[in-house]
Amino acid sequence: MKHEICKIVDIPQTGSLIAPFFGREVHVWRCGERIRAAANACLHFGGPLDCKDGAFVCQWHGAKFSLESGERLEGPAPKGSRLMFLSTHIEDGALNYVWGE
Numbered sequence: 001m002k003h004e005i006c007k008i009v010d011i012p013q014t015g016s017l018i019a020p021f022f023g024r025e026v027h028v029w030r031c032g033e034r035i036r037a038a039a040n041a042c043l044h045f046g047g048p049l050d051c052k053d054g055a056f057v058c059q060w061h062g063a064k065f066s067l068e069s070g071e072r073l074e075g076p077a078p079k080g081s082r083l084m085f086l087s088t089h090i091e092d093g094a095l096n097y098v099w100g101e
């Protein structure tokens with residue numbers, strides 16, 4: 001399956017774009033030359049994440065996650081947990097979620 005998440009031109013140079021995704025949300029951001037997408041859900045109790053000060057920070061209890069790897073940096077999310085990245089593919093100026101292709 002393939003599902004468009006957003007247009008590449010809409011992704012900011014810093015920070016992230018929050019895009020709707022099948023009734024949920026995903027953060028989309030630039031990480032060096034790469035474009036990454038991850039569910040807007042903390043690995044503690046699923047709280048929403050803010051992209052600020054070079055990391056993702058949970059609004060509920062302050063867990064912090066790396067922009068590069070998605071790994072938990074600090075806070076109550078389990079040690080070794082990692083944000084839920086989406087499998088993506090860029091085509092015709094758009095970032096697409098792909099599964100099983």
Ligand code: FES
Pocket residue numbers: 042043044045046047058059060061062063075076077
């Ligand atoms: S839900 Fe994110 S730190 Fe608790």
